[in-house]
């Protein structure tokens with residue numbers, strides 16, 4: 001059917017088009033069916049919405065970026081034909097039944113993802129099928145290669161190329177901002193890309209965006225890394241492993257990151273960016289993606305096996321993840337904390353120590369003896385700060401950036417302990433929920449700052465943590481959630497008295513060991 005193309009100034013997660021009810025009947029299609037729209041040599045597949053008001057009979061409305069991809073002029077005639085579900089839906093269902101997928105079936109799924117042929121419902125089914133049924137190492141390697149082959153790859157003029165990546169899952173893990181400048185200042189090349197938040201409240205790309213432009217294409221990644229030694233870029237902005245960011249967009253709302261998809265997500269980007277030597281950080285413990293040391297060891301083996309198949313030398317560090325790294329959670333709060341370490345602070349010690357430890361592993365892969373001493377020397381002499389500023393400047397940020405330039409949320413609220421005791425545990429996932437409710441990662445100033453950490457002595461009336469927000473309404477939402485979730489457990493030596501005793505003094509109806517105080 002030939003119809004006039006109309007741009008609709010709205011965006012949706014999947015390519016979407018709108019037909020008048022009468023045209024939809026004539027074409028024999030219904031809402032959520034797929035339509036192929038052809039214009040000259042371009043063609044897209046879009047999901048259908050029908051209407052009797054938004055477009056007239058004889059027109060097809062095309063939403064946002066889908067219009068740009070197709071490229072017709074205003075009112076130009078395009079050809080509209082019904083089309084069937086993509087082949088990969090069959091293979092997604094096969095994985096839902098727990099069956100093994102062939103190399104070709106995995107390639108078909110990734111091709112359909114890259115070409116935006118799958119609806120968000122189908123993509124979500126894919127991610128959930130992987131979360132429940134997983135993939136063996138052969139399937140994972142095929143998945144990784146399919147993600148590499150559907151994108152660009154970079155070849156550097158000189159090498160070897162170093163890289164570092166965290167599997168995530170531990171809030172406050174801002175160490176990439178410190179590791180990359182240390183490694184680059186030592187003279188190694190590290191073209192680091194990061195993703196946005198997946199299970200946490202702020203991915204590294206969300207943090208860097210506070211003070212520099214994280215968007216770059218593969219060519220710029222290479223030229224910046226060759227010029228200043230390192231990058232702090234967002235992987236989703238470039239064509240390396242383009243399936244990755246589309247998949248992350250459906251993982252984020254669910255807060256899940258299936259094992260096989262995580263392996264392929266990280267390793268496909270490393271392969272595409274030309275890495276030869278890679279260090280992987282695996283935060284481990286309750287409330288992370290990897291609850292036990294045994295699982296972390298198996299994960300490390302998978303990374304190393306996959307590295308061998310891809311020609312990348314991989315070393316892994318199993319790290320402590322049972323409570324946040326440092327005290328700050330949320331883009332601006334984490335940026336500020338990381339920059340204070342680059343400026344010479346040794347606190348929070350978890351951020352300082354983890355950054356030194358990870359950088360040391362990369363340096364030693366680069367043949368530098370006593371990596372820890374070298375990493376400390378580079379950090380403490382200010383060379384890492386100088387390198388950080390060079391990278392920031394190369395990415396369009398302030399070349400003299402300092403921690404005091406970073407502004408955090410103007411609305412804040414202290415959560416106060418209603419009892420004296422010790423912090424027994426800090427629940428990562430609940431803290432993430434509170435930081436997200438406060439607006440993180442979209443609202444850059446939003447998040448949480450911990451005043452107490454595990455094992456700390458707490459006196460009644462002391463602040464446990466502070467919630468920050470850019471908007472008052474979101475602060476209220478976060479406070480309400482904080483009361484309900486109670487992410488910091490304070491206990492004294494007597495945990496409970498039986499019969500008929502409560503372990504907490506109940507201060508407010510909705511809270512257990514916390515009460516709230518405005519400031």
Ligand SMILES: O=P(O)(O)OC[C@H]1O[C@H](OP(=O)(O)O)[C@H](O)[C@@H]1O
Pocket residue numbers: 164165166167168169170173176193194195196197198199200201202203204205257
């Ligand atoms: O949101 P969760 O699931 O924690 O994990 C995602 C984070 O982990 C990795 O960190 P890095 O880039 O190595 O610093 C990713 O790039 C991303 O920023």
Ligand SMILES: Nc1ccnc(=O)[nH]1
Pocket residue numbers: 166167168194195198257261262263265266
């Ligand atoms: N799934 C992922 C986890 C961590 N980093 C990534 O890039 N991808």
